[in-house]
Amino acid sequence: MLVRNKELDGALETVASVERKFNRWFRYPIVFLNDEPWSEEFKAAMRAATSGEVRFEVIPPDEWTFPAWMDRDAARASIKSQGQWMIKFAGLETYHHMCRFFSGKFYTIGALQQYKWYWRIEPGVEFYCDITYDPFLEMEKRGKVYGHTIAVPEGPRTCPTLFRQMSDYKEARGIEDTELWKTMVSPSWAPWPLRSLLSLLGWHRDRRGDAWSLCHYWSNFEIASLDFFRGKAYQDLFEYLDSTGGFYYERWGDAPVHSLAIGMLLDADKVHHFEDLGYRHDYWFQCPANAPGGQLLESKALNKPFDSEREDGIGCRCECDGSKTRNWPGYCLAKLKAPTVTKQTSLWERPVSW
Ligand code: GDP
Numbered sequence: 155m156l157v158r159n160k161e162l163d164g165a166l167e168t169v170a171s172v173e174r175k176f177n178r179w180f181r182y183p184i185v186f187l188n189d190e191p192w193s194e195e196f197k198a199a200m201r202a203a204t205s206g207e208v209r210f211e212v213i214p215p216d217e218w219t220f221p222a223w224m225d226r227d228a229a230r231a232s233i234k235s236q237g238q239w240m241i242k243f244a245g246l247e248t249y250h251h252m253c254r255f256f257s258g259k260f261y262t263i264g265a266l267q268q269y270k271w272y273w274r275i276e277p278g279v280e281f282y283c284d285i286t287y288d289p290f291l292e293m294e295k296r297g298k299v300y301g302h303t304i305a306v307p308e309g310p311r312t313c314p315t316l317f318r319q320m321s322d323y324k325e326a327r328g329i330e331d332t333e334l335w336k337t338m339v340s341p342s343w344a345p346w347p348l349r350s351l352l353s354l355l356g357w358h359r360d361r362r363g364d365a366w367s368l369c370h371y372w373s374n375f376e377i378a379s380l381d382f383f384r385g386k387a388y389q390d391l392f393e394y395l396d397s398t399g400g401f402y403y404e405r406w407g408d409a410p411v412h413s414l415a416i417g418m419l420l421d422a423d424k425v426h427h428f429e430d431l432g433y434r435h436d437y438w439f440q441c442p443a444n445a446p447g448g449q450l451l452e453s454k455a456l457n458k459p460f461d462s463e464r465e466d467g468i469g470c471r472c473e474c475d476g477s478k479t480r481n482w483p484g485y486c487l488a489k490l491k492a493p494t495v496t497k498q499t500s501l502w503e504r505p506v507s508w
């Protein structure tokens with residue numbers, strides 16, 4: 155978890171949820187990352203809240219800043235103007251550092267070298283269902299590289315040239331289009347009028363004229379292979395993106411960067427949708443209906459809201475209302491899963507139901 159000292163309350167909520175729904179049985183270590191020194195209060199509160207090992211790491215300053223070649227005054231002027239254009243979080247210098255960090259440097263810092271897998275968590279997120287199996291082990295066993303829950307479209311103004319840069323890189327390196335890339339870039343439906351308008355200006359279009367759907371995996375939840383992201387194929391791509399300045403002259407988020415990179419570099423069957431996992435970040439959530447017999451007496455006792463009528467799902471003792479799966483509005487998830495749906499059979503290989 156990357157987090158600031160002042161986000162202690164939100165971080166405690168997340169950790170309590172992760173512990174209750176998963177880690178009290180698995181006892182995985184939690185690594186906390188910060189660009190500033192940790193407060194004693196934060197450390198003490200976290201030690202008390204966790205069942206496994208906890209580590210408090212400070213990111214080396216060189217990994218949380220502008221690229222060395224960049225003119226900082228010019229970058230700051232650009233950040234200021236992005237803020238004036240009301241692009242979400244784009245007026246905050248630290249937000250740009252955070253996105254650049256999660257796009258590339260996160261994977262290469264010393265603090266994570268000993269691990270093969272990570273599960274990214276954030277302050278203020280919530281897990282609704284019991285996770286009774288080891289997701290890392292399942293990913294490993296099934297040859298998966300990247301796991302996600304929610305998929306949404308990116309705000310078009312955060313990254314006008316990202317898709318073009320990605321596509322140029324792909325062409326320059328002679329990388330063949332994967333099935334996943336093809337579904338990402340050929341929107342069968344254009345639900346966002348603004349996007350259509352902007353694509354007339356050349357935004358989100360490659361040199362062939364294909365447009366990116368803006369769909370991406372929402373990276374505040376990720377269970378993924380560190381080896382993939384610190385490997386040469388991904389890091390070369392990150393270095394190229396970094397060299398274009400887009401993390402500062404635009405506000406490229408790590409979510410679209412990861413997603414387009416995955417679309418470019420991986421086959422669709424390397425990507426897993428954790429559809430049995432109940433998860434919320436801000437207002438967006440995924441809530442599976444419970445599997446038969448999957449309700450927990452404890453939930454009833456706590457009088458938590460959940461849909462007691464449905465028992466036809468795949469969730470385990472989910473404490474959320476399974477009748478309302480919100481996933482804006484399923485378009486991006488269906489699109490990103492499209493290359494694999496026809497082949498899917500088991501829980502880990504199920505068809506999408508919308
Ligand atoms: P959002 O999810 O895009 O709304 O962005 P958040 O504000 O949730 O930031 C994403 C993650 O980065 C969260 O885990 C934050 O705690 C963390 N984060 C964002 N900015 C900073 C920062 O300046 N310092 C540190 N240490 N963490 C940050």
Ligand code: MN
Pocket residue numbers: 276374435
């Ligand atoms: Mn967040």
